[in-house]
Amino acid sequence: MSSYPKIIEWILRLAVFGQCAGMAVQATSGSPFGSMMFMDWGWSHETSVRIEYVFAGLLIALGLATLVRVNRYILAFIVFYTILIACAAYDQGGEHFSQWTIPAHAMRIAAPLALLILPVTQAGSVEGNRWTPVLWVILLGTASTFFTHGIQAFLLHPRFVDYIIGAASNLLDVQIGQALAESLLRVIGVVDMTAALLLLILRSPIVAGWMAFWGFISAAVRLAELGFGVYGELLIRFSHFCLPAVFILLILYLENSRLRVVNRGVFWTRERVAD
Amino acid sequence: MMKKIAALSALLFSLFSFPSCTGAAREDEARLTQEKARAIHGRVLWTEDPAHHAIIAWTATAEGDVHSVYYDTVSRKGDLEAYTFKKEAVKSGKITVRPKDVEEGVPAGHYYHYAELNGLAPATPYYFVMAVDDEVSDEFHFITAPLDDRPISLLSGGDSRLGGEGPHYAGRKPHLDRQNMNRRMSRLLEDNPQIVALAHGGDWCTTGDWRHLYWWLEDHELTVTSQGRVLPLIAARGNHDDSIGFTENFWLGEVTDRLSFGYYFVTRLSSQVALLTLNTEISMAGDQKEWLEEELQELRPENRWLAAQYHRPAFPAVKEYDRHEFARVRQNWVPLFEKYNLDLVMEADGHVLKRTLPIRNEKPDPTGIVYIGEGGLGVPQRSPDTTRWFLQEPGFAAGSHHVWLIDFTEDRIRARAIGMEGQVLDDHTIVSREKPPVKELARASR
Secondary structure (H helix, E strand, O other), rough: OHHHHHHHHHHHHHHHHHHHHHHHHHHOOOOOHHHHHHHHHHOOOOHHHHHHHHHHHHHHHHHHHHHHOOOOOOOOOOHHHHHHHHHHHHHHHOOOOOHHHHOOHHHHHHHHHHHHHHOOOOOOOOHHHHHHHHHHHHHHHHHHHHHHHHHHHHOOOOHHHHHHHHHHHHHOOOOOOOHHHHHHHHHHHHHHHEEEHHHHHHOOOHHHHHHHHHHHHHHHHHHHHHHHHHHHHHHOOHHHHHHHHHHHHHHHHHHOOOEEEEEEEEEEEEEOOOO | OHHHHHHHHHHHHHHHHHHHHHHHHHHHHHHHOOOOOOOOEEEEEOOOOOOEOOOOEEEEEOOOOEEEEEEEOOOOOOHHHHHEEEEEEEEEEEEOOOHHHHHOOOOOOOOOEEEEEEOOOOOOOEEEEEEEEOOOOOOOEEEEEOOOOEEEEEEEEOOOOOOOOOOOOOOOOOOOOOOHHHHHHHHHHHHOOOOEEEEEEOOOOOOOOHHHHHHHHHHHHHOOOOOEOOEEEEEOOOOOHHHHHHHHOOOOOOOOOOOOOOOEEEEEEOOOOEEEEEOOOOOOOOHHHHHHHHHHHHHHHHEEEEEEEOOOOOOOOOOOOOOHHHHHHHHHHHHHHOOOOOOOOOOOOOOOEEEEOOOOOOOOOOOEEEEEEEEOOOOOOOOOOOOHHHHHOOOOEEEOOOOEEEEEEEEEEEEEEEOOOOOOEEEEEEOOOOOOOOOOHHHHHH
């Protein structure tokens, strides 16, 4: 149990590394930030591409550095860059539901932010109320992304339809018609939205467990549909399964430590358990 | 204390400026309502049967009462009594205006209207005016598609979005590059009267909101020739057309069907030429794919030339090859194109000029399919990655505004990329290649 904080930290490091790698792949293939430089700011295409490649290299380096050692300045930059990409995607449009990009990307923002504010002590265990901000960042980020994707699924996001059809065909050799895929998608949408609300209200590890499972499935389905060539789409979504997993570990740790944590609405406070 | 004063000042400023913004919109709308409504932005839309059917769409500057199209096979110079035919609008509505549109200063209070012309005669000029109550537009004309096997030409392009002298985006008007490309298309239409239509591959504007579309529609009037001939549009949908503006101004479907699930169709350009307009912005693996195979099975034996247009490219000249948007096209559609031996594919999205070498099974193959594109009707152009295998000789790519002029004749397709100044940037001929006989194709499809 005393090793939980370290495990939590390593999962967050892994999430941040994967996300950095995914954003680097995105930068080399043309990110919304690149479009903003070219289309909005009027920079030449060559310049925009070069800058994107510089950022790609930087992201790889920062992601690797995060695996080696947690550095607050590096994490602050990663948070900034993730928010920049989300804002650029919102501004540039050109994707379904672009106007919801920021809440949809909330988990990607939450992962490096949670690691940034993660409390660390020499002893490896921390007083409960210092975990409160971390818990809230993870809670709000996870709920926001799941709820937004849930709405998109319920509204039959065309890419989600193709994930189901393509994955079923490639993995199971089953041909699913569009009508059935859309029906499944509506169910998935309702489940996602419900899970987001339940997580916010109940803060249950069981709900978070489902979200970790589904976060991985929904990230990996892109590879199932289109093959390993789109591996960047999985990397950039590492937070979708890492963050709910971190939430579970954190709750288990706090609720099982000798310093019992009591959830008093907004804050988790500490009460010494009777021997 | 100073901080509080500053905050209060900001609050008061915003409180007073907000009404002035909305007040400006209301004043604008009130002024327009008081003015007599008139028809502007007239355009002809083609879908499945342009030999017999056309859609006239236009914008009315105010609500008006009666909205009609008067038309005839001879010019009547705007004399409403003289026109043989009249059709009232079948779809009308108020154009959606968002707060940002108002901030940008485009007029609010406009209305969209569509009239459907049925029972037309093939290869015939039709002269028409749009009337809003007793206000009559200038007379224009278009020529319906032929039903025989005469040579025809098609203009193809995409990504008209914006473009002008720097900065590219912050100053949205005037869109010099788009306007110049529109003038070029007008000249091409005058010099090549066998051109039947413009197949637009999507990304009409930066978004489908009115602050963008208004200027596109204004600029589109530059494609009209000096004799008043209008260039019919065969419209594909792009990723930046994801807004109510597309469904209000380019489509007879339900405006609430924002994702336009049913938007794909075949256009019979002549007795021997068919063009499939596909939609990369909806499911590519579902109903649309099933429809595509059924149509190809039926169309291939009946048409000498079979072409397709859509927005996101299967073989992108700039953007990353493995991006999911493009991989999806290759996975779902390209095998069908190859199975039924499509003759030409027109793509957009990349903001670059490209023509691939013939491709089959993701390899160079003389019996393969040529893909041209990729969006040069006004958007700032990118530099292609000319190291890509599908752009090697005899393929070609460059960063240049362009429109493709495609000639369909008895024994060949000639595709020329025409630049803004009228220069020929690329000239490629596709002759009938060795294909399996039609009967064998039919057996292979089962």
